[in-house]
Each structure stands twice: as C-alpha cells, then as structure tokens.
Amino acid sequence: MQRFDVIVLGAGAAGMFAAIEAGRRGRRVLVVDHAKAAGEKIRISGGGRCNFTNLGIAPERFISRNPRFALSALKRYTARDFVARVDAAGIGWHEKTLGQLFCDGSATQIVQMLLRDMAAAGVELWLGCTLGEVRREAGGFSVETGRGLVAGGAVIVATGGKSIPKMGATGYGYQVAGAFGLPLVETRPALVPLTFAAQELEWMAPLAGVSGQARVSCGKTGFDEAVLFTHRGLSGPAVLQISSYWREGEAVMLDLAPGVDVGAVLRAEKQAAGRAMLRTALGKLLPERLARHVEAAAGVTGPMAEMGRAKLDEVAAMVQRWSLVPVGSEGYRTAEVTLGGVDTDALDGRTMEAKGVPGLYFVGEVVDVTGWLGGYNFQWAWSSGWAAGQVA
Numbered sequence: 241m242q243r244f245d246v247i248v249l250g251a252g253a254a255g256m257f258a259a260i261e262a263g264r265r266g267r268r269v270l271v272v273d274h275a276k277a278a279g280e281k282i283r284i285s286g287g288g289r290c291n292f293t294n295l296g297i298a299p300e301r302f303i304s305r306n307p308r309f310a311l312s313a314l315k316r317y318t319a320r321d322f323v324a325r326v327d328a329a330g331i332g333w334h335e336k337t338l339g340q341l342f343c344d345g346s347a348t349q350i351v352q353m354l355l356r357d358m359a360a361a362g363v364e365l366w367l368g369c370t371l372g373e374v375r376r377e378a379g380g381f382s383v384e385t386g387r388g389l390v391a392g393g394a395v396i397v398a399t400g401g402k403s404i405p406k407m408g409a410t411g412y413g414y415q416v417a418g419a420f421g422l423p424l425v426e427t428r429p430a431l432v433p434l435t436f437a438a439q440e441l442e443w444m445a446p447l448a449g450v451s452g453q454a455r456v457s458c459g460k461t462g463f464d465e466a467v468l469f470t471h472r473g474l475s476g477p478a479v480l481q482i483s484s485y486w487r488e489g490e491a492v493m494l495d496l497a498p499g500v501d502v503g504a505v506l507r508a509e510k511q512a513a514g515r516a517m518l519r520t521a522l523g524k525l526l527p528e529r530l531a532r533h534v535e536a537a538a539g540v541t542g543p544m545a546e547m548g549r550a551k552l553d554e555v556a557a558m559v560q561r562w563s564l565v566p567v568g569s570e571g572y573r574t575a576e577v578t579l580g581g582v583d584t585d586a587l588d589g590r591t592m593e594a595k596g597v598p599g600l601y602f603v604g605e606v607v608d609v610t611g612w613l614g615g616y617n618f619q620w621a622w623s624s625g626w627a628a629g630q631v632a
C-alpha cells in the first residue's frame with residue numbers, strides 16, 4: 241500500500257490549493273480525482289475568464305448556518321494574497337464590476353498556474369481515478385481508490401458540492417462526512433435560474449432574451465444587477481443571487497427601474513408629450529420589448545393623455561413592484577454552487593479539521609459556506625484550502 245502524508249480528495253480549486261500549501265511544507269501529498277482533467281470548474285468559470293476573487297470580501301456575503309465561520313480563513317488568506325499569486329504568475333487581470341476580478345485572457349491560465357505550483361511542490365496527481373471508502377487506521381487513514389488502497393496521515397476532502405453532475409459533481413464528500421458522524425446542513429442548488437409555472441411562462445416567453453438592470457429582492461434581501469428573461473423563467477446575475485435566499489412558495493419582487501421614481505417620470509412625460517404612447521415613455525427606462533409588454537399588460541391602448549393618475553401609478557407599480565412566485569429552480573443541472581454541506585459546527589474554523597476526527601479536513605464547496613456570485617466562492621476555496629494546507 242502506497243503511503244502519503246496527505247491525501248487530497250478532489251482536484252478542484254480548494255483541493256489543488258490545499259495540496260500546494262501542504263507540498264510546500266515538505267509533506268508528501270497525493271491528489272485524487274475521477275475527472276480526466278484538474279480544475280474543470282475553474283476552466284469554465286466566469287464565462288471562460290474565471291472571476292477568481294472579489295475585493296469586497298465580507299462575512300455577510302457568505303451564506304452559512306454560521307456566517308462568521310468563514311472569517312478566520314478569509315482573513316488569513318485574503319483576496320490580495322491570491323491577487324499577488326496571480327501577479328507573480330504573470331497572469332493579467334481586470335476588475336469588471338462590483339469588485340469582481342477576472343483574467344484578461346483565459347481561465348485555463350489559473351488552472352495551469354495551480355498545476356505548475358503543484359508540480360513544483362512535488363504533489364502527485366492521479367486523474368481519472370475513482371474514490372471509495374475512507375477508513376480510520378492506526379496513524380491516519382486508508383482510502384480506496386481506482387489504483388488500490390492508499391494510506392495517508394491526513395485526508396483533505398475537497399470534492400465540492402452537487403452542482404453540475406455532468407461535470408463530475410457527486411456529493412461524495414457528504415458521504416465521507418456522514419461516515420465519520422459529522423452533521424450536514426441540508427443542501428440545495430444555489431446561484432441558479434428560477435423557473436415559473438406555465439401560466440407565467442405564457443406571458444414571459446415573448447420576453448425571452450430581454451435583459452436589463454433591476455433590483456430583485458426576496459424578503460429583506462435584494463440585489464441590483466442584471467436580469468435576463470429566458471424561455472424557462474428568469475436568469476441573470478440578480479436572479480442567480482436571489483436564488484440563494486429564495487425558498488419554495490415565496491415571491492420575488494422585481495424593480496425594473498431601480499433608483500427611479502417611475503410614477504413621477506410618467507407624470508412628467510404625460511405633461512410634456514400627452515399624445516405619446518406609454519411604451520415610448522417607458523422605453524426611456526426599460527428595454528423596448530419590455531416597455532411594450534408592460535403597456536399591453538396594463539391594458540393601455542391610447543396615448544398617455546388618456547391615462548389618469550391612478551392608471552399611471554398602477555403602471556409604475558407594475559414596473560417597480562412586480563411580484564412573481566417561482567415554481568422552482570433549474571436545479572443542480574445548472575446551479576453554480578450548492579448551499580449547505582458539512583456543518584461548520586463540526587469543523588475548526590482556523591484549520592478546517594473535523595472536531596473529533598484528527599487528521600480529517602473539509603475545504604471548499606463541500607463545507608456549509610456559500611458565497612455570493614462574483615468571485616466569492618473561489619476565494620472561499622483558496623482560503624479554506626490554504627488553511628488546511630498549513631497544518632495537514
């Protein structure tokens with residue numbers, strides 16, 4: 241049986257980062273993954289440019305049963321630390337919006353940087369290799385793999401969540417946690433488009449492809465970002481963000497002209513050009529197809545001069561307080577991340593080690609820490625992987 245100091249399960253962002261750090265400390269490290277290539281989600285992330293971190297890291301931008309759990313790792317290995325590594329690798333980057341940092345070129349540059357760093361740290365990488373049971377043994381653990389049983393003093397579970405099974409997501413990490421008696425927080429797809437019932441889709445379908453800035457909220461939480469109407473419902477950054485907070489049966493509220501007093505604008509437009517159609521006035525605030533849609537939905541057929549104050553207010557409310565009840569989401573098939581996972585109560589926030597199971601660590605998405613859209617999830621993967629890599 242081959243022996244290693246550290247066996248990392250999963251060659252994604254968190255696993256590779258943990259392996260590099262442990263390898264740099266002189267530990268003999270093995271990384272095992274059933275995928276044919278390492279870092280596949282990094283490769284496709286950020287539309288192929290990898291939104292690798294965010295300058296606005298703050299605890300309230302992470303969802304967890306214990307939102308403060310992530311703080312220790314995030315403070316010890318920061319967005320600036322990762323940027324310094326990207327700079328040292330000569331990878332160009334830019335800030336797109338809202339503190340989101342993207343590669344100027346391709347996301348594969350990040351994967352290559354991590355592969356180079358792993359090789360330099362002497363990390364062994366087994367790709368296309370299945371994983372089986374992890375067992376406690378004297379002096380550490382044994383792990384069943386497609387290449388036979390391997391022994392490790394420490395095991396770092398970095399197999400991610402359930403999102404995008406087509407890319408190899410399995411939920412394996414939750415099974416390992418369960419086998420060691422660690423509690424799990426219920427999982428659900430997050431950062432995912434929301435879907436609607438046939439009766440809503442009927443009127444939404446003609447809007448498919450329309451996008452614009454909006455405020456999308458659910459309860460007290462709201463996001464001012466782009467919204468996209470699709471054939472299945474609603475997508476775009478603002479909708480993906482709110483999907484992490486939305487629960488079945490709740491309504492989401494759309495403000496299609498955030499920061500604008502639409503009622504006042506419509507009254508002024510009516511005064512200035514009463515013979516103009518409502519869609520023309522709305523077209524100054526909304527994409528044209530949406531403006532026409534609101535006009536039709538409000539049952540307005542004549543010029544604005546024929547509209548009374550109550551009707552103008554009704555239209556303004558349609559634009560700014562549009563309440564919709566999704567029937568569900570597109571699920572793990574398209575979700576960018578998985579909410580829930582290994583309960584943080586069972587982990588040491590400084591090291592990611594399981595309390596009561598010395599030598600067993602959980603890092604990245606498998607843990608009940610889920611970031612907002614915008615580079616937060618990769619930063620969690622880097623920071624938590626780094627934390628485990630310092631001690632495993």
Ligand code: FDA
Pocket residue numbers: 249250251252253254255272273274275278279280281282284285286287290291292293369370371398399400401403404407408409410411412413575576577603604605606614615616617618619621
């Ligand atoms: P990750 O899922 O990356 O890695 C887990 C690894 O474990 C995989 O290589 C998998 O093959 C392996 N594995 C799983 N089960 C196994 C088993 N049973 N046996 C063997 N191996 C197994 N985030 C962000 O911050 N910025 C962004 O731009 C994006 N963009 C983005 C786009 C898309 C389309 C998706 C789906 C996701 C994003 N994300 C993102 C989220 C980000 O990709 C995610 O948070 C991290 O990849 C999580 O890193 P982990 O290493 O924890 O898991």
